[in-house]
Amino acid sequence: MTALTEFCARLGLDSIAAAAALAAGADDDAPWYMQAVLGIGAWVTAIAALLFVWAVLYFIFDIDEPDVIVAGLGAVLFAAALWLLQVRAEGAFTAHGAIAFATAGTILAAIGIGVSEDSLWSAAAATLPFAAAAVWQQRSPLLQFLVVSVALVVSVAAAWDEWGRVVTDITAIALPAGVALLLYPPRRDVRAAALALLVVPELATIVALDLDPGMTLWHGWPARAIHLAVFAALFHLNWRRLVTTRARLLALAGGVLAIASAALLPSGSAAALSLLLLAYTLGSRMLAVLGALAEIYFIWEFYADLQSTLLTKSIILMSVGAALLLCYGLFALDQRRKVEP
Amino acid sequence: MRDEAFWTRWGRRALLALGAGQFLAGVVFFFAYNWQDLSDLAKFAIVEAGLVAAAAVAIAHGIDKAFGQAALIGASVLTGVLLAVIGQVFQTGADVFELFLAWAALILPWAIAGRSALHWLLWLVVAETALALYGEQVLVALDLASWEQVWVLVGATVVGALAVRELAVRRGVAWLAAHWTRLVLAFAAMAILFVPAAGQVLDWGHDEISGLSLAAFVGAAVAGIWCYWRLLPDFAALVIAIGVADAFVVCIGYRLIEESIGFSLDEAGPALLSSGAMIAWAVAATGGSALAMRRLRAALKDVPA
Numbered sequence: 001m002t003a004l005t006e007f008c009a010r011l012g013l014d015s016i017a018a019a020a021a022l023a024a025g026a027d028d029d030a031p032w033y034m035q036a037v038l039g040i041g042a043w044v045t046a047i048a049a050l051l052f053v054w055a056v057l058y059f060i061f062d063i064d065e066p067d068v069i070v071a072g073l074g075a076v077l078f079a080a081a082l083w084l085l086q087v088r089a090e091g092a093f094t095a096h097g098a099i100a101f102a103t104a105g106t107i108l109a110a111i112g113i114g115v116s117e118d119s120l121w122s123a124a125a126a127t128l129p130f131a132a133a134a135v136w137q138q139r140s141p142l143l144q145f146l147v148v149s150v151a152l153v154v155s156v157a158a159a160w161d162e163w164g165r166v167v168t169d170i171t172a173i174a175l176p177a178g179v180a181l182l183l184y185p186p187r188r189d190v191r192a193a194a195l196a197l198l199v200v201p202e203l204a205t206i207v208a209l210d211l212d213p214g215m216t217l218w219h220g221w222p223a224r225a226i227h228l229a230v231f232a233a234l235f236h237l238n239w240r241r242l243v244t245t246r247a248r249l250l251a252l253a254g255g256v257l258a259i260a261s262a263a264l265l266p267s268g269s270a271a272a273l274s275l276l277l278l279a280y281t282l283g284s285r286m287l288a289v290l291g292a293l294a295e296i297y298f299i300w301e302f303y304a305d306l307q308s309t310l311l312t313k314s315i316i317l318m319s320v321g322a323a324l325l326l327c328y329g330l331f332a333l334d335q336r337r338k339v340e341p
Numbered sequence: 342m343r344d345e346a347f348w349t350r351w352g353r354r355a356l357l358a359l360g361a362g363q364f365l366a367g368v369v370f371f372f373a374y375n376w377q378d379l380s381d382l383a384k385f386a387i388v389e390a391g392l393v394a395a396a397a398v399a400i401a402h403g404i405d406k407a408f409g410q411a412a413l414i415g416a417s418v419l420t421g422v423l424l425a426v427i428g429q430v431f432q433t434g435a436d437v438f439e440l441f442l443a444w445a446a447l448i449l450p451w452a453i454a455g456r457s458a459l460h461w462l463l464w465l466v467v468a469e470t471a472l473a474l475y476g477e478q479v480l481v482a483l484d485l486a487s488w489e490q491v492w493v494l495v496g497a498t499v500v501g502a503l504a505v506r507e508l509a510v511r512r513g514v515a516w517l518a519a520h521w522t523r524l525v526l527a528f529a530a531m532a533i534l535f536v537p538a539a540g541q542v543l544d545w546g547h548d549e550i551s552g553l554s555l556a557a558f559v560g561a562a563v564a565g566i567w568c569y570w571r572l573l574p575d576f577a578a579l580v581i582a583i584g585v586a587d588a589f590v591v592c593i594g595y596r597l598i599e600e601s602i603g604f605s606l607d608e609a610g611p612a613l614l615s616s617g618a619m620i621a622w623a624v625a626a627t628g629g630s631a632l633a634m635r636r637l638r639a640a641l642k643d644v645p646a
Contacts, residue, residue, distance in 0.1 A: 030634075030638070031577070033580050034580050034634050036584075037580060037583070037587065037630065038627065040588075041587060041623065041631075044591055045627065048619040048620045049620055051619070054616075055609070055612040055613045055616050056613065059609035092628045092632040093624055095631070096624055096628045096631055097628070100623075253356050273359075276355060276359075283344065283347075295359070296362075299363065299366050310374035314367045314368070314370035314374060315367070317370060318363075321359075321360050321363035321364025321365070321366075322364060324359050324363065324364075325357070325361065327360070328356045328357045328408070331353060332408065
C-alpha cells in the first residue's frame with residue numbers, strides 16, 4: 001500500500017480522488033515565465049488545430065464557409081479538451097494538447113457564429129460561455145487565461161470595428177475589473193482571467209497602433225476618470241495599510257503619479273502605471289515586469305503621436321518626470337532624517 | 342507572502358526610474374523637435390549645462406548611491422543627445438553607426454566608474470546598436486558579410502557579455518549580481534541568435550543553408566541549458582533557453598513537413614496530412630518542453646533564485 005492510499009484509508013478519503021487532486025495541473029503553481037512559454041506553445045498548436053479542422057470541413061464535409069455546425073464542432077472540441085484535462089491533468093503532453101484544443105474550440109465557435117451572423121458582436125457573445133466554463137474549471141490557469149483572452153480579443157475587435165478610435169480606451173474598461181478581481185479574489189480562482197483583463201487590452205492597443213499608426217493616443221475624459229479612480233483605489237489601499245511616514249510618503253508619491261499620468265499621459269501609459277502600482281500593492285513581480293515593459297513601450301509610442309508637437313510632449317514628460325523625482329527626493333530626505341536623528 | 346522590505350525598496354527605485362526615465366525622454370523629445378527659434382549656441386548651452394549638472398549631481402550625491410547612479414546614467418543619455426545635436430547643427434554626414442560608436446566610447450569611463458548594472462545595460466545597448474548598424478551600413482553594404490553573419494556577430498557579443506557577467510559575479514562583483522541582469526542578457530542573446538537560425542530553417546531569404554547561425558544557436562542553447570542546470574543552477578534562465586529551443590524545434594518541424602508533405606491547401610491529402618503532422622509535432626515539442634521544465638523545476642526547487 002502506498003503512503004497516499006494508507007493516509008486516505010486512515011482518514012476515510014477516496015484515494016483515487018486524492019491522487020487526482022494532488023496530480024491535478026502539475027503546472028498550476030508554475031512560475032509565470034514557465035506558463036508564458038507553455039501559453040505561446042499552446043497558441044502554435046491551436047493554430048495547427050484550426051488549420052486541420054478547416055481541411056477536414058472543406059475537403060471531407062464540403063463546408064467552405066463557417067456556420068453553426070462549425071461552432072458546434074468547436075463546442076465539442078472544447079468539451080472534449082476539458083474532459084481530457086479532468087482525467088489526465090498530470091500528463092505534460094495531454095495537458096498541453098487539451099489547453100490548445102480548448103483554445104481552438106473557442107476560436108472555432110466564434111468564427112462559426114460570427115461568420116453565419118455576419119457580426120463580430122455575435123462572435124464575441126459566442127465566446128462568453130466558453131470563457132465562463134474556462135473560469136469554472138479549476139484544473140488549468142493557463143486554459144483560463146487563453147480562453148478568456150480569446151473572448152477579450154474578439155470583443156476588442158468588435159468594439160474596434162464599431163467605434164474605431166475608441167479602441168485605445170478599452171484598457172480603461174477592462175482595467176478596473178482585472179484590478180478588483182486581484183484585490184478582492186472570489187472563492188473560485190480567477191487570477192488568470194483577471195490577468196487577461198489587465199494584459200489583453202494593452203496588447204490590443206499596441207496592435208491597433210501598429211496597424212493604424214495615424215490613430216491618436218489621446219483618450220477621452222471618461223477613460224481618464226476611470227484610470228484616476230483605479231489609481232485612487234490603489235492609493236487608498238496603500239494609505240490605509242501603511243502606517244509609517246515613509247510608507248505613506250511613497251503612497252503620496254503614487255498619488256501624484258496618478259494625477260499626473262491620468263491627466264497628461266496616453267491611455268496605455270496610464271494603464272501601465274496602474275499595473276506598476278498594483279504590482280507594488282500585491283507584491284507581484286510578474287505585474288511589475290509587465291507594467292515596466294508596457295510603460296517603456298507607450299513612452300516610445302508617444303514619440304509618434306501626431307496629436308501634439310514634440311515640444312508639447314517633451315514639456316509633458318519633463319514635468320511628470322520632475323514631479324516624480326521631487327517625490328523621490330522627499331522620500332530620500334525622510335529616510336535620511338530617520339537614519340541621522 | 343508579500344516581502345514588505347523588498348517592495349518598499351522596489352517602490353522607491355521604481356519612482357526614481359520612472360521620474361528619471363520620463364524626464365530624460367522629455368529631453369530627447371525636446372531636441373528631436375529641433376526648435377528653429379532656439380539658436381545653435383543655445384542648444385549646445387542647454388545640453389552641455391544639463392550634462393555638467395548631471396555629472397556634478399552624481400559626484401556630489403555619490404556614485405555608489407541610487408540617485409547618484411541615476412544622475413550619471415542621465416549624463417550618459419545627455420552625451421548621446423549632445424552628439425545628435427552636433428549632427429543636427431553641423432550636418433556632418435557621418436553614418437549613424439559612427440554616432441553610436443562615439444557615444445559608446447565617450448560614456449565607457451562613466452559606466453566603469455558608475456558600477457551600476459543599469460548603466461552597463463545602457464552602454465551595452467548603445468554598443469550593440471553601433472555594431473549592428475556597422476554591420477548594416479558597412480559590412481553588408483560592401484558585401485563583406487551577410488545579414489546572417491551580422492546577426493550571429495551581434496548575438497555572440499551578447500553571449501560574451503553574459504559570460505563576462507557570470508565570471509565577474511563569481512569573482513565577487515556584487516553590483517552585477519542582480520538576477521535580472523542574467524535573465525535580460527540570456528533572453529537577448531537567445532532571441533538574437535534565434536532570428537537568423539529560424540530564418541535559415543524556414544528559408545526566409547531563400548539562401549543556401551548555412552551552418553553558421555544554426556551552429557551558433559544550437560551551441561548557445563546547449564551551453565545555456567548545461568550551464569544553468571549544472572554549473573550555475575537557475576530555473577528562470579533555463580526556462581528562457583528551453584522556451585527558445587522549443588520555438589526552434591517547432592520551426593524545424595514546420596520545415597520538415599513542408600519539405601516532405603507540403604502545406605498545399607489545394608488538395609485534401611497534403612492539407613490534412615500536413616496540418617495533422619504539425620499538430621503532432623507541436624504537441625510533442627511543447628509537451629516535451631513542459632516535461633523537461635517540470636523535472637528541472639523539481640530538481641532545482643531548493644536552489645535560491
